Amino acid sequence: MTTRRPLLTLLRREALTQTLLSTVDLLRRRQAAEVPEKDIDDYVSLDWLEWHGGSLRLTVTGGNICKQLSAGLA
Numbered sequence: 001m002t003t004r005r006p007l008l009t010l011l012r013r014e015a016l017t018q019t020l021l022s023t024v025d026l027l028r029r030r031q032a033a034e035v036p037e038k039d040i041d042d043y044v045s046l047d048w049l050e051w052h053g054g055s056l057r058l059t060v061t062g063g064n065i066c067k068q069l070s071a072g073l074a
Contacts, residue, residue, distance in 0.1 A: 008042055016042055021069055023049075024058060032056055 048062035
């Protein structure tokens with residue numbers, strides 16, 4: 001069983017929201033090493049990214065947030 005990190009501060013969550021699209025772009029270009037490890041940990045704790053077979057992928061929640069950001073709703 002994995003342990004969850006404490007709830008992220010509102011400012012940290014907003015910062016992650018602002019960088020999510022660029023993070024997803026890095027993942028699509030197979031440049032996950034360019035994403036800070038702490039960001040990855042926080043995205044996973046928010047259930048926006050998940051580990052799958054040794055690689056990171058966007059979750060349904062993360063995908064929905066990306067759609068909102070792209071539409072200018074977030």
